Amino acid sequence: MSDSCSCVAWEGTEPQHVAVFSDTQFETLVREDLGDYHGAVPHRGRLRCKKCGATFAYDSSLTSTTVTRESDVVRVLAALREGKDAQVGGGRSFATYAIKDSRLIMTTSDDGYTEDIPITEERLGEVVLEHRVLFHDYLDMWKR
Numbered sequence: 001m002s003d004s005c006s007c008v009a010w011e012g013t014e015p016q017h018v019a020v021f022s023d024t025q026f027e028t029l030v031r032e033d034l035g036d037y038h039g040a041v042p043h044r045g046r047l048r049c050k051k052c053g054a055t056f057a058y059d060s061s062l063t064s065t066t067v068t069r070e071s072d073v074v075r076v077l078a079a080l081r082e083g084k085d086a087q088v089g090g091g092r093s094f095a096t097y098a099i100k101d102s103r104l105i106m107t108t109s110d111d112g113y114t115e116d117i118p119i120t121e122e123r124l125g126e127v128v129l130e131h132r133v134l135f136h137d138y139l140d141m142w143k144r
């Protein structure tokens with residue numbers, strides 16, 4: 001990820017309705033159409049910059065379009081929602097983070113004994129900050 005990538009110019013809110021994003025800049029990861037207003041279809045979703053790999057959430061309504069660079073924890077959450085999981089720690093004692101039944105779960109494994117503990121997104125945010133390098137590796141791996 002680089003601050004000098006041209007995707008920086010797309011961030012923020014523009015007073016333009018129902019945006020069309022540049023194919024050379026972005027790949028659309030998720031798109032959700034929000035109805036049809038006389039041919040204009042507001043939509044929202046996620047984009048990935050083809051040049052630097054940064055991801056963005058966007059919301060394009062009839063009156064404005066907002067593009068927001070995703071933080072690490074948002075990107076991790078998006079991957080977990082797609083069915084990925086992340087293991088932190090190793091050996092006989094570690095924790096695995098995943099979404100199960102649409103709940104964020106930390107599964108602790110201690111000497112073969114496992115326990116599912118529901119956690120908040122805030123807690124996951126702390127874990128991602130604490131293990132920044134590890135989660136950057138996961139995000140690279142999940143990118144494909």
Ligand SMILES: [Zn+2]
Nearest residue numbers: 005007049052
């Ligand atoms: Zn970029």
